[in-house]
Amino acid sequence: AGPLVLPSRFGYAIAPDADIFRIKAPVSQGMLNITVWEATGLPATERTWLGKPSSDPYVVLKCGATTFQSHAVFKSLKPKWEWTASMLIQEAVHQRIRLDVFNDRTLGTDDFMGRTSLPVSKLLEWGPKDRFTLELSDRAGGQKRGSVTISAEWRPLELDADGTHLDREGVLYAGVHSASRLPKLGEGTVYWVVVTCSHLLKNIPTHPRPTQQVGEVVQGATANEADAEDMEKRLAILRSSNMSAEDMATVLQIEPDRLRASLKKSSSRIGRDLAASRGVHEVTWETPFEFPVENVASALVSFEVMC
Structure with a gap:
């Protein structure tokens, strides 16, 4: 998996009346809705009261400094989340999405279960009704940890200069x-x-x-x-x-x-x-x-x- 990219800008207003916000942080290019449908083949990180291997998996989506977390599905290695996160994208060409799956522990640190990462530009190529299954791996990108199915919808932003769509x-x-x-x-x-x-x-x-x-x-x-x-x-x-x-x-x-x-x-x-x-x-x-x-x-x- 490649590194995450946090868009950074250093803006300096040359004209006294320049809008410093437009210089330092232009408006986002659009909104990306990512739906995480389900996962299969997840590793077991604990056992049920009956001794059966299981996990309580949840998803963490991260893009730049923005993080989203789903609900946990209890006692399942084939969880169905059907959960959507909506995130603003500043630079679609340079940003990446990282998806991590963790096991929710009542006590102690949650267990890492698997990860996948891909460029935002790749997600923009998908149709709104397309679903893709991605392999999960360990943090080093080697050992396979099951798979996750997601979809993506891109909604580009347009400036409403005259305020007709408020x-x-x-x-x-x-x-x-x-x-x-x-x-x-x-x-x-x-x-x-x-x-x-x-x-x-x-x-x-x-x-x-x-x-x-x-x-x-x-x-x-x-x-x-x-x-x-x-x-x-x-x-x-x-x-x-x-x-x-x-x-x-x-x-x-x-x-x-x-x-x-x-x-x-x-x-x-x-x-x-x-x-x-x-x-x-x-x-x-x-x-x-x-x-x-x-x-x-x-x-x-x-x-x-x-x-």
């Missing part, structure tokens, strides 16, 4: 770029965003999808001075209006106690102190997400900042 199935693309004015919670704090989407297609995992975890961006001296000057101007305007400390704190988005403490310091330090208390300058993720949904118009995407 009431149909589709792929919703959402990007998390950055966040600013986050609370300063101490050295070493990291931030990430958890993204969820409603109305996902039946075969799509519903678990929340996180961005990578990143720390705050430390501001340079120029940025710090600009923030301090801006805060001093805001504070002067609020003071001229004879606002209470509580009201000023609300407008400045600062804790009232922190504002009172800052006001007791020398005038040269008030601006810097208040600017520092407002939070970090910016945290950047530039992480794209794609959600295959039943109805694009009805789908709801939620973003939750975590730390």
